[in-house]
Amino acid sequence: MSSSAAAGTVSSRALRASLLGLVAVVLAVLVAVVQLWSAPSLDGGPWEDHGGTGGADGAVTAADGVLPDGASVFDDRYPGVANLDPDLLAALREAAEDAADRGVELVVNSGWRSAEYQDQLLREAVTRYGSAEEAARWVATAETSPHVSGDAVDIGPWQATAWLARRGAAYGLCQVYGNEPWHYELRPEAAGQGCPALYADPTQDPRMS
Structure with missing residues (x-):
């Protein structure tokens, strides 16, 4: 050859x-x-239906944090947005403005929740997954959920979560759980140090115990 x-x-x-x-x-x-x-998303992920003003069984309303489809981080008329921690909300709004310049919209699928709303989500999770142990991988109790304290937000759609996964640390916004790419919390030190390692799911988070 x-x-x-x-x-x-x-x-x-x-x-x-x-x-x-x-x-x-x-x-x-x-x-x-x-x-x-x-991915299953009973804990308010971007593919859960949050339309309307009532929960799945009518037990909760917008006053409990239920958000309509397409709610933005600037929608102060909804308690689910307005009751978020002020520092978290400020970081989200700064990120949302920069994301919008790149054609990406950050939608809030779930933010602050009342204890009643969180309890309802947990009951639904137990029904869906068949046990409290499995449900705990997706939904925290009202006593431990950072949503109830206003310290967590679930962002969608997937383009927004992908954008935050790449750039969120600059705003102190970090994904916390490996199984919930939509769940973000404020970690101010992340701007200089990067986001901490992910927990596999909420059951690995010491705050949940």
């Missing part, structure tokens, strides 16, 4: 290897997107 033919063969093999690598990356991205869209 001539040197030029050998070089052509090597080049073809390299091209095929590159194409296979690219296909693998694309498939991995698609799988990740599908997992995010299909």
Whole structure:
């Protein structure tokens, strides 16, 4: 075989290897997107239905923190937004303004919640998952939930959570749980130190015990 033919063969093999690598990356991205869209979200994630002013069984209303679809971080008329910790809300609004400049909208799917609303979400989680232990991976108790204290927010849609995953630390906004890419809390030190390591889920968070 001539040197030029050998070089052509090597080049073809390299091209095929590159194409296979690219296909693998694309498939991995698609799988990740599908997992995010299909992730269970009884704790107010971006794919939970928060429309209307009442909960699933009518026990809670907007006064308890239920938000309509598309609520923004600037919607002070809703207690679910207005009752968030002021520093968290300020960081969210700064991030939202910068995200908007890049064509990304930050939507609040759930923010502050009353204890009654949190209790209802927990009851629904136990029903869905069949045990309190499994439900605890997704929904905290009213006594431990940072939503009840106004210290947590669930952001959507997925474009917004992807944007925050890359840039949120600059605003002190950090994802806390590996299984909840929508759940963000304020960590002011993250602007200089980066966000802390994720807990796998809320059951690994010492605040929940």
